[in-house]
Amino acid sequence: MPDTIPADSVGLVSPTTLHIDTPITLECGRSLQSYDLIYESYGELNDDGSNAVLICHALSGDHHAAGYHSMDDKKPGWWDSAIGPGKAIDTNHFYVVCLNNLGGCKGSTGPTSINPQTNKPFGPDFPIVTVSDWVNSQAVLADHLNIQQWAAVIGGSLGGMQAMQWAISFPEKLRHALIIAAAPKLSAQNIAFNEVARTAIKSDPDFHEGHYADYNAIPRQGLGLARMLGHITYLSDAAMGEKFGRELRYDAIQYGYDVDFQIESYLRYQSETFVEHFDANTYLLMTKALDYFDPAQEFGHDLAKTLASIQAKCLVVSFTSDWRFSPERSHEIVNALLSTGKEVTYAEIEAHQGHDAFLMPIPRYHEIFNSYMQRIAAECGAVA
Amino acid sequence: MSLRVDFQIISDWIPEGARVLDLGCDNGTLLNHLQQRGISGYGLEIDNSKFSDCIDAGVNVIQADLDQGLPQFADQSFDFVILSQTLQAINRPDFLIEEIARVGKQGIIGFPNFGHWQCRLQLALGGHMPVSRTLPNDWFNTPNIHLCTVQDFEQLCSDKQMEVLNRSIVNHAHKDTLGTKLLPNLFGQIALYQIKKTS
Numbered sequence: 001m002p003d004t005i006p007a008d009s010v011g012l013v014s015p016t017t018l019h020i021d022t023p024i025t026l027e028c029g030r031s032l033q034s035y036d037l038i039y040e041s042y043g044e045l046n047d048d049g050s051n052a053v054l055i056c057h058a059l060s061g062d063h064h065a066a067g068y069h070s071m072d073d074k075k076p077g078w079w080d081s082a083i084g085p086g087k088a089i090d091t092n093h094f095y096v097v098c099l100n101n102l103g104g105c106k107g108s109t110g111p112t113s114i115n116p117q118t119n120k121p122f123g124p125d126f127p128i129v130t131v132s133d134w135v136n137s138q139a140v141l142a143d144h145l146n147i148q149q150w151a152a153v154i155g156g157s158l159g160g161m162q163a164m165q166w167a168i169s170f171p172e173k174l175r176h177a178l179i180i181a182a183a184p185k186l187s188a189q190n191i192a193f194n195e196v197a198r199t200a201i202k203s204d205p206d207f208h209e210g211h212y213a214d215y216n217a218i219p220r221q222g223l224g225l226a227r228m229l230g231h232i233t234y235l236s237d238a239a240m241g242e243k244f245g246r247e248l249r250y251d252a253i254q255y256g257y258d259v260d261f262q263i264e265s266y267l268r269y270q271s272e273t274f275v276e277h278f279d280a281n282t283y284l285l286m287t288k289a290l291d292y293f294d295p296a297q298e299f300g301h302d303l304a305k306t307l308a309s310i311q312a313k314c315l316v317v318s319f320t321s322d323w324r325f326s327p328e329r330s331h332e333i334v335n336a337l338l339s340t341g342k343e344v345t346y347a348e349i350e351a352h353q354g355h356d357a358f359l360m361p362i363p364r365y366h367e368i369f370n371s372y373m374q375r376i377a378a379e380c381g382a383v384a
Numbered sequence: 385m386s387l388r389v390d391f392q393i394i395s396d397w398i399p400e401g402a403r404v405l406d407l408g409c410d411n412g413t414l415l416n417h418l419q420q421r422g423i424s425g426y427g428l429e430i431d432n433s434k435f436s437d438c439i440d441a442g443v444n445v446i447q448a449d450l451d452q453g454l455p456q457f458a459d460q461s462f463d464f465v466i467l468s469q470t471l472q473a474i475n476r477p478d479f480l481i482e483e484i485a486r487v488g489k490q491g492i493i494g495f496p497n498f499g500h501w502q503c504r505l506q507l508a509l510g511g512h513m514p515v516s517r518t519l520p521n522d523w524f525n526t527p528n529i530h531l532c533t534v535q536d537f538e539q540l541c542s543d544k545q546m547e548v549l550n551r552s553i554v555n556h557a558h559k560d561t562l563g564t565k566l567l568p569n570l571f572g573q574i575a576l577y578q579i580k581k582t583s
Contacts, residue, residue, distance in 0.1 A: 334446060335456040338426065341403075345439060346446045347432045364432060371436035 124210025389558030499533030
């Protein structure tokens with residue numbers, strides 16, 4: 001809980017819900033007749049609407065990217081390290097928009113929403129949405145906000161995939177894409193991890209084929225396991241070692257099957273808190289959206305050809321210890337951009353924090369991020 | 385601030401509208417200057433501590449290790465590939481020169497001349513590895529692991545069927561003197577070559 005709001009925070013914020021009555025047809029062939037998108041915005045849109053920045057969230061993220069909802073909040077929004085006055089995404093210069101993606105569970109229409117046809121929650125019947133679908137729905141939000149062209153679309157991990165998809169789907173609607181700790185598609189190992197997570201959820205006796213809401217149940221065990229597994233893959237061995245080592249929870253080893261080590265206690269705590277505020281069907285859906293992301297598929301698996309039509313300038317960033325989306329995966333993106341002469345800057349940040357590094361204020365990372373955003377701000381006329 | 389003289393010479397060799405790749409682009413000074421002349425391209429740099437400078441200068445910089453060659457670039461995809469004051473820090477200069485000739489229609493390579501009389505004197509009479517203004521490190525901590533002389537470089541070019549189109553050999557102040565003109569391998573401290581694979 002902040003006693004006072006830090007000076008470099010966007011402060012107290014509240015979300016807005018946009019109800020859209022124009023149907024959206026999804027990649028899977030199904031459509032939603034109407035839907036809600038919940039979003040937050042920070043900073044002011046300038047007169048010519050040229051300083052708007054879209055933030056895309058990753059698997060378990062949401063629209064609350066920065067600031068506090070109340071003085072009782074324990075933590076600020078998920079990317080508060082990068083968004084705020086004087087920060088890399090400087091709200092003195094930019095109008096920053098972040099929404100909860102379709103299929104989410106934080107206020108945008110998703111599996112926990114009421115299906116108007118049945119008057120019951122969609123649950124597992126909610127259509128699977130893809131990265132392209134998200135980008136299309138984000139474009140609807142942009143139209144609503146009168147944003148013709150984003151100064152930048154920015155995201156890490158699954159968010160970076162959305163930034164890339166934006167540049168492919170709407171080349172003229174963004175000037176920059178910041179693709180951080182991402183990959184052009186998932187590897188077999190990435191998909192395998194997602195499948196273990198899904199299996200954990202689906203095999204929980206409380207899952208009820210996804211209709212757990214009907215039973216007033218939550219598949220806590222399964223969703224918790226999925227989160228534990230995910231958490232391990234977001235960190236590196238070194239980061240975990242530094243934080244926990246082999247530190248014991250109690251004075252001595254217990255010679256039992258309960259918690260001995262601090263890392264076990266940490267994972268349990270993380271999963272227990274996660275299951276109380278995240279929906280299992282949304283988790284399943286998000287992992288599928290990740291698995292299905294492969295924009296080059298339509299272009300004969302030629303990523304260079306896929307990115308040939310983009311107009312956005314790109315900043316691509318990877319982190320040395322990220323083994324979920326390693327620097328080599330970013331090289332694939334960068335090399336594809338280079339092969340067609342696109343404007344691209346690429347930095348490989350020395351960091352031990354693993355995949356989660358993209359959320360951390362690592363000095364070299366933020367220095368480069370900050371410079372790049374300053375350049376965009378200068379283009380918008382926001383700074384000299 | 386005026387441009388470093390070797391950068392000025394490089395710039396003079398490159399026509400407007402050319403596509404260039406600057407290997408070891410440091411803080412982007414050269415590329416920034418070239419861009420103002422309507423020359424575009426990328427800088428490659430292994431050390432990202434000066435990426436902010438590159439970004440501020442509007443230079444597209446790509447973090448890359450030149451010891452891995454230039455596998456991300458297609459044959460003859462640049463008009464010029466520039467390697468300024470970096471050759472001597474490369475693991476296999478012969479391999480990188482081949483890569484430069486593969487990726488670029490022409491190469492521009494600048495390096496400190498180890499054949500300069502002061503270097504020769506320090507080794508011959510002083511009996512120690514030369515330390516100079518252009519090569520200030522001691523033998524044990526120098527990043528310059530593959531030093532060569534003007535003569536060595538020209539031999540390598542000849543072995544690799546590279547034609548020398550232009551040559552500029554100057555002193556540490558990047559000026560040419562009577563000495564650098566008459567006996568470049570003895571009096572030149574900095575050598576710049578414009579080369580091309582003989583077809």
